Amino acid sequence: MALSAPERIWWKPLGRQERLWVGVSLGFLMILFLSMPLWPLIEKQNTPNEFYRVSPAQFTQLVTDFNAKYKVGAEGGVPIVRPPPGDVYLAGQQWRWSSILELQQGKTYRIHTSSLDVNHGLSIQPIDMNFQLVPGYDQVLTLTPTTTGDFALICNEFCGAGHHLMVGHLRVRGCCWPPA
Amino acid sequence: MLLATGVMTLPSRAAAGFASRICQATGLVVDVAAEKVIAANVVAAIVFMVLGGVSSVLVELTRAEWLQAMAPGLYYRALTLHGMNMLIYWIIFFEVACLYFGCSIVLNSRLVGVRLAWGAFGLMLAGALLTNATILAGQGDVLFTSYVPLKASPLFYLGTILFAIGALIACGVFFASILVARAERTYEGSVPLVTFGLITAAIIAVVTLIGGVFTYVPAFFWSLGLMNLDPEVYRLNYWSLGHPAQQINLAAMVTVWYMTASLTTGARPLNEKLSRFAFLLYLFFINLGSVHHLLVDPGLTRVFKVFNTSYAMYLAVLGSMIHAFSIPAAIEIALRAQGHRKGLFGWLRKAPWGNPAFSATILSMALFGFVGGTTGVIFGHEQINMVHHNTLDIPAHFHATVVAGTTLAFMGVTYYLLPLVLRREVLWPRLARVQPYVYAVGCTLHIAGMMIAGSYGVPRRTASLAAENAQHLFAQPAYWGLALLGVGGTIAAVGGVIYVAVVVASVLFGRQVPASAEPFRLAPVHTVGGVTVTSGVAAKEHSAPGALVLVFVFLAFFILVWFLNMWRLASVWPVS
Numbered sequence: 001m002a003l004s005a006p007e008r009i010w011w012k013p014l015g016r017q018e019r020l021w022v023g024v025s026l027g028f029l030m031i032l033f034l035s036m037p038l039w040p041l042i043e044k045q046n047t048p049n050e051f052y053r054v055s056p057a058q059f060t061q062l063v064t065d066f067n068a069k070y071k072v073g074a075e076g077g078v079p080i081v082r083p084p085p086g087d088v089y090l091a092g093q094q095w096r097w098s099s100i101l102e103l104q105q106g107k108t109y110r111i112h113t114s115s116l117d118v119n120h121g122l123s124i125q126p127i128d129m130n131f132q133l134v135p136g137y138d139q140v141l142t143l144t145p146t147t148t149g150d151f152a153l154i155c156n157e158f159c160g161a162g163h164h165l166m167v168g169h170l171r172v173r174g175c176c177w178p179p180a
Numbered sequence: 181m182l183l184a185t186g187v188m189t190l191p192s193r194a195a196a197g198f199a200s201r202i203c204q205a206t207g208l209v210v211d212v213a214a215e216k217v218i219a220a221n222v223v224a225a226i227v228f229m230v231l232g233g234v235s236s237v238l239v240e241l242t243r244a245e246w247l248q249a250m251a252p253g254l255y256y257r258a259l260t261l262h263g264m265n266m267l268i269y270w271i272i273f274f275e276v277a278c279l280y281f282g283c284s285i286v287l288n289s290r291l292v293g294v295r296l297a298w299g300a301f302g303l304m305l306a307g308a309l310l311t312n313a314t315i316l317a318g319q320g321d322v323l324f325t326s327y328v329p330l331k332a333s334p335l336f337y338l339g340t341i342l343f344a345i346g347a348l349i350a351c352g353v354f355f356a357s358i359l360v361a362r363a364e365r366t367y368e369g370s371v372p373l374v375t376f377g378l379i380t381a382a383i384i385a386v387v388t389l390i391g392g393v394f395t396y397v398p399a400f401f402w403s404l405g406l407m408n409l410d411p412e413v414y415r416l417n418y419w420s421l422g423h424p425a426q427q428i429n430l431a432a433m434v435t436v437w438y439m440t441a442s443l444t445t446g447a448r449p450l451n452e453k454l455s456r457f458a459f460l461l462y463l464f465f466i467n468l469g470s471v472h473h474l475l476v477d478p479g480l481t482r483v484f485k486v487f488n489t490s491y492a493m494y495l496a497v498l499g500s501m502i503h504a505f506s507i508p509a510a511i512e513i514a515l516r517a518q519g520h521r522k523g524l525f526g527w528l529r530k531a532p533w534g535n536p537a538f539s540a541t542i543l544s545m546a547l548f549g550f551v552g553g554t555t556g557v558i559f560g561h562e563q564i565n566m567v568h569h570n571t572l573d574i575p576a577h578f579h580a581t582v583v584a585g586t587t588l589a590f591m592g593v594t595y596y597l598l599p600l601v602l603r604r605e606v607l608w609p610r611l612a613r614v615q616p617y618v619y620a621v622g623c624t625l626h627i628a629g630m631m632i633a634g635s636y637g638v639p640r641r642t643a644s645l646a647a648e649n650a651q652h653l654f655a656q657p658a659y660w661g662l663a664l665l666g667v668g669g670t671i672a673a674v675g676g677v678i679y680v681a682v683v684v685a686s687v688l689f690g691r692q693v694p695a696s697a698e699p700f701r702l703a704p705v706h707t708v709g710g711v712t713v714t715s716g717v718a719a720k721e722h723s724a725p726g727a728l729v730l731v732f733v734f735l736a737f738f739i740l741v742w743f744l745n746m747w748r749l750a751s752v753w754p755v756s
Contacts, residue, residue, distance in 0.1 A: 002373040002438035010452035025501035029494035044754035051478035128637035130569035139478035156570035156639035167647035
């Protein structure tokens with residue numbers, strides 16, 4: 001009975017069934033553990049591991065320069081930006097995204113992400129990839145969009161009264177777009 | 181000791197030196213002063229559960245999308261209220277009650293520092309009321325996590341600090357009482373497994389509350405404009421509080437499983453060494469897992485993330501795997517010893533399903549294990565986390581652990597605490613009988629709804645999907661999931677109302693428990709020296725083939741869920 005003190009000597013060997021279950025469980029859990037360090041050898045989806053300190057003011061400047069350089073239009077007051085493969089700057093702030101990015105399928109971008117005020121979530125939907133934006137930090141997502149289409153950027157970290165309105169766009173176009 | 185052997189040694193307690201009575205059902209010596217503090221904490225727990233419950237209905241009817249019960253501003257306020265009251269106040273008041281029970285009554289001893297225990301209760305109550313008032317006044321719309329630099333009124337943080345200090349004092353009273361019981365030799369040899377599990381929970385609680393100090397004290401000064409606070413440092417500190425708080429729940433819940441398994445079927449721990457070792461694994465490794473909240477955060481390296489979120493190579497998870505076998509196996513052996521030997525699962529069919537403490541325990545174990553446990557381990561996988569972080573999958577996971585798991589287990593044991601500690605006959609036993617089923621069915625549908633919507637990427641903590649709908653972002657099944665979330669949540673709320681109604685009615689109007697009346701028979705019951713005693717059945721066989729089959733089914737399901745998630749991860753864009 002679990003409510004009563006055990007008998008005087010309770011340090012007893014495990015039964016056959018217990019040994020079996022503990023052994024099998026431990027084996028499975030070790031495989032599960034190894035799958036994390038070994039995953040990069042198998043597939044290409046890995047948690048970003050590159051980040052820098054950056055103040056919101058510095059990051060605002062980086063985003064402004066980037067948007068000015070690659071802006072091709074605007075939609076609802078948000079600049080549409082079509083950068084070449086390489087460094088991209090994307091900021092979240094209450095309650096909007098700094099640009100609508102138009103990326104090319106199969107090309108690799110280094111997307112610098114940060115927040116200009118409070119925590120935000122960067123959720124790319126419906127492909128369902130999710131990252132955290134923390135003010136004061138630039139997290140670099142080395143991302144290769146492999147499917148084309150119109151995607152949404154949803155903030156999925158609570159960021160204040162207008163949190164649910166913080167939905168933006170991300171577009172991925174095929175190899176031969178835009179026409180030269 | 182008396183329960184194990186069925187031998188009573190009552191006279192020695194007559195000169196105990198504290199006001200006590202002998203429990204007519206278990207033969208335990210009950211410290212009357214402890215009983216009152218326990219009752220106060222249980223009552224407070226239930227009051228805050230009602231507050232959290234009312235807000236939960238508002239939250240879920242807003243998330244059901246088609247209903248939109250509340251405007252966004254009110255939704256975030258109700259969500260903050262729901263999180264604080266359910267995850268902190270309901271559960272921790274109840275756990276403090278469990279701690280006092282485990283350090284006094286279970287050990288045939290007294291509660292040391294009763295005045296301190298009341299002081300702790302006062303501080304916790306004051307803190308909980310202050311934070312609740314701040315939220316209701318609209319000065320704390322920062323949700324449960326209150327991530328800096330999202331700012332609440334300083335009173336929000338102050339209330340939490342007061343509550344934490346109170347809880348810390350309660351842990352001190354618990355440890356002191358155990359030391360005194362040991363010194364006064366009220367029990368012999370090692371402490372009972374239930375107390376051992378509660379000691380684990382209390383040690384984790386102390387570590388957690390120290391994390392709380394590092395989180396809320398700086399946040400309090402920051403909110404007054406007296407210091408700067410790095411948002412990522414806050415997140416790291418916050419989760420040294422936020423997740424370990426759930427590990428207290430885990431340790432307390434597993435302890436309650438052992439306790440109710442014993443009380444309802446007479447089960448004895450399969451192997452004391454193994455069960456205690458499993459608790460020890462929790463103690464050493466489980467708090468590392470808190471880092472899984474930070475897997476897609478900047479500022480933390482891969483090695484740090486992998487080591488910590490694997491709970492140090494999943495050794496803490498091994499603890500849960502051990503309990504997953506040892507508790508059902510103990511129940512199986514006890515029921516087989518009572519003659520239910522037919523086939524692999526005859527014991528399961530003949531189990532006391534009409535006893536709400538038993539059904540609550542089994543349902544809690546099944547939902548916690550199959551849904552909460554598997555998803556917890558898998559969503560906390562370094563890479564897989566990317567396809568779940570902050571989607572509705574996350575609340576689906578933790579509602580399976582703390583609601584369908586912990587809350588349901590605590591509801592179950594309440595049906596024993598009522599007659600044993602509060603000394604009230606359970607009123608409306610037929611209603612009590614169906615309560616765990618109603619609650620479990622509601623939780624299951626609610627969680628399934630969140631899981632479906634979350635698998636389409638629907639974000640958590642979001643008042644309305646109007647902006648997403650404008651882009652026709654989510655497929656139709658995501659909305660069926662949200663509707664199911666509302667339906668299930670409502671059914672669960674009905675189960676919650678039944679629970680609160682039965683408990684409140686029993687406390688207010690129930691008859692004092694006489695020696696003979698037991699609403700739910702404590703099985704098997706023996707009478708020793710005129711005192712009714714539940715005792716463990718001395719099992720001759722030490723084999724639990726049915727439970728072994730069940731855990732292997734569980735393992736197969738676990739592996740399947742893991743593979744599905746790996747496949748899903750491999751289908752998204754390459755990223756590093």
